[in-house]
Amino acid sequence: MTTTEPTTGEPAPAAGEVIGSLSPSRAGDFMTCPLLYRFRVIDKLPEKPSPAMVRGTLVHSVLEHLYDLPAGxxxxxxxxxxxxxxxxxxxxxEPELAGLFPGDAAGEAEQAAWLKQAARQLERYFKMEDPRHLEPAEREVFVETVLESGLKLRGFIDRLDVAPTGEVRIVDYKTGSAPGAGFEARALFQMKFYALVMWRVRGAVPRLLQLMYLGDGEVLRYAPDEADLRATERKVLALWEAIRRAMDTGDWRPRRNRLCDWCDHKARCPVWGGTPPPLPERPVVRPSPADLESAARERDDL
Structure with a gap:
């Protein structure tokens, strides 16, 4: 396995030493825009939850607890x-979520429409599969592993299905719509990331990765193999090296992209005429309890 050495001339990490941590969402942030990664991980700047993000959390919660009911x-x-x-x-x-909607008649109507859309997404789920015939092995399961480089990979998987033969299917719900042609690889990166962790932890490559898009009823399936997961590991390690270089140099370069219009940090981004806050003296990326708690609510729907 390829190992990663710090870019500052420091000695390689001792066996078992954790040099940092990475989740699929934070890796996706860096690939989208290194400055966004900095704002979220290094500066830990607050972000206002959007109705779409919170609706995703709500629908995921319902689908998690749906399987507490008897099958019938x-x-x-x-x-x-x-x-x-x-x-x-x-x-x-989270009482602050009440601020998503104005406290007047218009706000009540907006919230009702928001809940109605969530109800439509749940109805669409039932057209995609029948939960009466499924018994997930685990739901909202936290997984983590430490690579030989010392990099910890972590995240929450929506659902794990295990066949009687022992084959594993990783399932992830998305409340957005399926990606267009040319963007499937980006969507599958998150799933391959989870598959890599599961392979390292359990010693077997998951049989199937399944993304379920409740926005339009599409299902994206992919059967990985060891070569896929080794390539994913190389990509993750390369990403971490790029993050470490940015930490060492302070060069968190912004990248204009289609998500800029929805970014909470647009006003402080140089691409849009803003000025980032000063960097901490020597940021260290480590998983904190707050990071782990927020990882449970990370939804990559937009």
Missing amino acids: ERTVGAAQGMLGPEWERLLKE
């Missing part, structure tokens, strides 16, 4: 009936 009770009506209670639970855990 997993119906469209039961799932849609869980939206209200799950939304109330989220509001109780």
Whole structure:
């Protein structure tokens, strides 16, 4: 396996030493825009949750708890009936989410339309597969492994299905629409990242990766092999080397892309005439409890 050495002339990490951590979402941030990665991981700048992001969290929560019901009770009506209670639970855990909608009649109408869209996404899920005939092995499972380089890979998998023969399927729900031609590889990177972690932890390559797009009912399936996962590991290590170089040089170069219009940090981005805050003296990327908690809510739907 290829190992990674620091770019500053430091000695290679001792066996078992963790030099940093990376999740699929944060890796995706760096690939999208290194400055976005810096704002989120180094500066830890707050971001305002969007209705689409929170709806994704809500729908994921319903689909997680749907499988707590007996198989025969997993119906469209039961799932849609869980939206209200799950939304109330989220509001109780994060009261600031109440600010998503104005506290007037217009806000109530907007929230109702928002919940109706979530209900349509759940209905679409039932057209994609029948949960009455499924018994997931694990749901919202946290996985992590440390590579020989000392880099820790971590993340949350929406669902793991295990066949009687032991073959594993990794399932991820997306509340957005399927990517167009030319963007599938980017979507599959997250799934290959999870498959790499599972392979390193359990010693077997997952049989199937399945992305379910509740926005349009499309399903993207991919069967990886060892060569795929070794290539994914090389890509992850190369990304980490690029991140380390940016940390050493302070060069977090912004990259204009189609997501700029939705970025909370547009006003402080040099591409748009802004000025980033001063860098911390020597940032160290380590997984903190807050990082792990937020990873559970990371949704790459937009």
